[in-house]
Amino acid sequence: MSELPRPQIDEISRPYWEGLEQGRLLYQHCRSCGHNWLPARQTCSACLSTQLEWLQSRGQGRIVSWVVYHVAYHDALKDRLPYDVTLVELAEGPRVLTNIVNSRGGKALRIDARVDLAIEREGDMSLARFRLVEDAAP
Amino acid sequence: MRGRTVIAGIGHTAYGKHPGRDRVSLIVEAVGNALVDAGIEKSRLDGVLVKMANSEPSFLYGQRVAEALGLRPKLGCSLDQGGAANIALISYAAMAIEAGMAEAVVVCYGDTPRTGSRAVFNRPRGDEAIYGWYSVAAGYGLIHQAYRHTYDAEERGFGAVAVTCRANGARNPNAQLRKPLSMDEYLASPWVVEPLRRDDCCLVSDGAAAVIMTSAKLAREWGIRALVPILGFGQGQESWDVQHRPDLTSTMARASAETAYRMAGLGPSDIDVAQIYDCFTIAVLMTLEDYGFCKPGQAGPFCREGALPFNTSGGLLSETGTPGLQLVIEGVRQMRGTANLQVRNARHCIVSNQGGTMQTHGTLILGAPG
Numbered sequence: 001m002s003e004l005p006r007p008q009i010d011e012i013s014r015p016y017w018e019g020l021e022q023g024r025l026l027y028q029h030c031r032s033c034g035h036n037w038l039p040a041r042q043t044c045s046a047c048l049s050t051q052l053e054w055l056q057s058r059g060q061g062r063i064v065s066w067v068v069y070h071v072a073y074h075d076a077l078k079d080r081l082p083y084d085v086t087l088v089e090l091a092e093g094p095r096v097l098t099n100i101v102n103s104r105g106g107k108a109l110r111i112d113a114r115v116d117l118a119i120e121r122e123g124d125m126s127l128a129r130f131r132l133v134e135d136a137a138p
Numbered sequence: 139m140r141g142r143t144v145i146a147g148i149g150h151t152a153y154g155k156h157p158g159r160d161r162v163s164l165i166v167e168a169v170g171n172a173l174v175d176a177g178i179e180k181s182r183l184d185g186v187l188v189k190m191a192n193s194e195p196s197f198l199y200g201q202r203v204a205e206a207l208g209l210r211p212k213l214g215c216s217l218d219q220g221g222a223a224n225i226a227l228i229s230y231a232a233m234a235i236e237a238g239m240a241e242a243v244v245v246c247y248g249d250t251p252r253t254g255s256r257a258v259f260n261r262p263r264g265d266e267a268i269y270g271w272y273s274v275a276a277g278y279g280l281i282h283q284a285y286r287h288t289y290d291a292e293e294r295g296f297g298a299v300a301v302t303c304r305a306n307g308a309r310n311p312n313a314q315l316r317k318p319l320s321m322d323e324y325l326a327s328p329w330v331v332e333p334l335r336r337d338d339c340c341l342v343s344d345g346a347a348a349v350i351m352t353s354a355k356l357a358r359e360w361g362i363r364a365l366v367p368i369l370g371f372g373q374g375q376e377s378w379d380v381q382h383r384p385d386l387t388s389t390m391a392r393a394s395a396e397t398a399y400r401m402a403g404l405g406p407s408d409i410d411v412a413q414i415y416d417c418f419t420i421a422v423l424m425t426l427e428d429y430g431f432c433k434p435g436q437a438g439p440f441c442r443e444g445a446l447p448f449n450t451s452g453g454l455l456s457e458t459g460t461p462g463l464q465l466v467i468e469g470v471r472q473m474r475g476t477a478n479l480q481v482r483n484a485r486h487c488i489v490s491n492q493g494g495t496m497q498t499h500g501t502l503i504l505g506a507p508g
Binding site for chain 2: 004007074077083096098122
């Protein structure tokens with residue numbers, strides 16, 4: 001069975017992926033205007049500054065939307081079916097696509113439900129998955 | 139700009155499967171049909187504007203198409219905006235004609251994803267593929283889901299779009315999919331990427347289409363009879379990919395329409411028929427709202443009431459999944475009074491095109507001749 005395509009890790013995005021390896025979810029912060037974002041880039045899209053730094057997210061967010069796959073677009077995804085891909089907005093602002101580890105095949109997901117970071121190993125990589133906060137689950 | 143340029147000819151190939159055909163040869167066939175429709179010689183064309191092929195972006199593609207047409211035009215390019223490129227090119231052609239840069243411009247598109255590769259539709263989506271983020275449909279699924287929850291929108295509203303397009307396509311002898319769809323069948327159709335059902339998703343098609351534009355003045359000199367004036371156009375760019383977009387339930391389609399309405403001196407209440415880009419049903423609902431035909435969240439009931447005739451040849455859901463130029467062609471037919479499902483006394487038609495996961499949008503307003 002072939003593997004899923006791996007993220008293109010380069011000099012710009014390396015701190016993000018290394019952060020996950022160390023159990024931390026990092027995002028980029030503009031020291032000039034305060035804008036926060038992901039994925040990594042070399043300039044701030046709000047004020048165009050290059051004065052950027054990486055900060056650690058508290059790992060708390062809310063669900064903006066999600067989809068549930070019932071068809072595998074890659075052989076390596078067949079065992080996951082049905083699985084969710086969920087759009088989460090971090091408390092600090094950046095939005096990430098992720099999986100919710102206790103989504104029950106998507107059935108437990110709700111818009112605005114609170115989620116917490118739950119970093120998981122996937123092969124030799126660490127991924128920023130999330131977990132529905134207990135009291136937010138139906 | 140209003141009415142100073144016209145669409146003078148339309149042409150397309152058969153829609154569906156073209157095994158063994160090269161996409162450029164399909165474009166040549168469509169342009170040939172448009173020249174016959176306009177009744178002008180190929181040598182009149184001094185502009186060749188081509189929408190990039192979705193399934194194989196390439197360098198100097200506009201020049202390759204012009205070469206296949208045996209032309210050395212003054213204007214030539216290909217444009218990448220996904221499905222919005224057709225209307226964008228029509229608007230650039232209108233401005234170029236108005237500026238005296240060209241006299242007769244063909245805007246064209248062709249592709250062969252049905253018999254060729256569908257990989258572009260099913261592709262892994264960047265660094266998030268490792269989370270299982272695949273396919274064009276999934277991005278629209280995120281928008282569909284957000285819309286459904288924001289407005290507590292019922293599934294039958296999405297279904298009304300699919301049922302309408304399929305009913306119109308069933309009555310179009312040139313449509314690729316001529317099987318009508320009932321609401322019960324829609325609601326029972328299987329998930330592709332939930333919340334998208336199979337019948338929320340457009341066709342995958344081989345085919346090509348072309349429109350020929352010129353100035354109203356030259357068209358009359360050349361004796362072209364069925365001139366359809368271009369009354370207004372606009373564009374709007376959403377830029378951010380869907381996951382980073384601050385608002386999922388409205389796009390720059392609103393700005394695109396406002397620009398087109400202002401140019402045309404018209405508003406939503408002046409529009410008699412619409413051709414709305416229906417790659418997925420959610421795109422139609424949001425476009426109708428952003429175009430001012432109904433309030434946010436109300437497009438489902440609006441479609442169920444049949445308040446505005448739309449996608450009268452079946453749209454991407456039924457006529458052909460080719461991205462967008464067929465909607466312009468059907469708009470021209472409606473304005474000429476020659477459409478298969480002709481809207482009586484239709485004077486103004488609005489057409490939408492969009493691309494990517496709603497990153498790009500174009501609006502065109504056509505008028506009746508004379």
